[in-house]
Amino acid sequence: MNQEHAGRITRDGIRIHDDADFAGMHAAGQVAAQILDEVADKVDVGVSTAELDDFITRRVTELGTVSATIGYKGYQHASCISVNHVVCHGIPDDKKKLKDGDILNIDVTVILDGWFGDSSRMYVAGKLSRKAERLIQVTHDSLMKGIDAVKPGATFGDIGHAIQSYVEGHRMSVVRDFCGHGLGTVFHAPPNVLHYGRPGMGPELEEGMFFTIEPMVNLGRPETKVLADDWTAVTRDKSLSAQFEHSIGVTADGAEIFTLSPAGRFHPTY
Ligand code: MF3
Ligand code: CO
Ligand code: CO
Secondary structure (H helix, E strand, C coil), rough: HHHHCCCCCCCCCCCCCCCHHHHHHHHHHHHHHHHHHHCCCCCCCCEHHHHHHHHHHHHHCCCCCCCCCCCCCCCCCCCEECCCCCEEEECCCCEEEEECCEEEEEEEEEEEEEEEEEEEEEEECCCCCCHHHHHHHHHHHHHHHHHCCCCCCEEHHHHHHHHHHHHHHHHCEEEECEEEEEEECCCCEEEEECCCCCCCCCECCCCEEEEEEEEEEEEECCCEECCCCCCCCEEEEEEECCCCCCEEEEECCCEECCCCCCCCCCCCCC
């Protein structure tokens, strides 16, 4: 890492980080990833989303981290758990028991030594339907296409375009109402990382930038609405939605994924 540029803030408000910062993000990201690995064994028909969140809350503490979401803008849980047509920010609920064939995103953000590790994945309760399997596969692969576009000199528009063209090529839609974000020693920092866009548009990527990529993909139309609880975002047309999220850093020739699964289970339903 070019240490002499570390600490600089670009004209787009994006901080440039050094090697020690990469190490901090790696450590935080690995805890988030480990918790997402572990919770895979708890997902089952009849289990409530509150039970999954209780497990996550306990593991966040046991692993020496602090939840970034408890107390964030009044949110009270260590995870967001978004089932079926819930796009994101689903609130864990003891009355919400998983049914056979439900698909769910679990999103966990921890803080370790001041660094934020933010990741989410898809899980299934019981038997996965063919259409849900396709949605999950395309969503996962769109995230990896977005990460493949990351290198110094590329732009945020290149990332969005890689995701959007892949998703729309499979006749699915990219949610516009939520985006990825810079992170580091803060949860949500510049820039907004859009999951759609045009090549060459947007800020240029530089070595040392940290951000999330977290595409939400719908089987139907892209429009969402937020329910009366002020958090739960759902597809307007009630179609199924999926999401995967990694926290990454821009390296000299590509990306370091901080939230890779230590157990190789990022995509556990296959
Ligand atoms: N982890 C989510 C993200 O990817 C943010 C959740 S904020 C909460 O940015 F308050 F809803 F938990
Ligand atoms: Co995020
Ligand atoms: Co997240």
